[in-house]
Amino acid sequence: MSILSGETSVDAAIIARMVRPDEADLSEDAAEAVLGIFRLDQDDQDRMHDLLVKNQNDALTPAEKEELESYLRISLLIDLMHAKARFSLKKHA
Numbered sequence: 475m476s477i478l479s480g481e482t483s484v485d486a487a488i489i490a491r492m493v494r495p496d497e498a499d500l501s502e503d504a505a506e507a508v509l510g511i512f513r514l515d516q517d518d519q520d521r522m523h524d525l526l527v528k529n530q531n532d533a534l535t536p537a538e539k540e541e542l543e544s545y546l547r548i549s550l551l552i553d554l555m556h557a558k559a560r561f562s563l564k565k566h567a
Contacts, residue, residue: 500562508559
């Protein structure tokens, strides 16, 4: 299944079950650490952007498509972790 084609991703479902972003069960320190530590660096953000632009133009090689799929899975994990952290911080406020 492909994230790029809009199909349901088994990986995404597994990641969501693992992270459980709807559970605000992180301590305040852990939530702040997640928000501060887990993120793509600028080089990776730039590379992902370049791949997304190429994808819009239907110009990705098979290797680039695989690379973009990896970036999208990792970005999903980071987004879910950040959502959980923000939800947990809200609980502590």
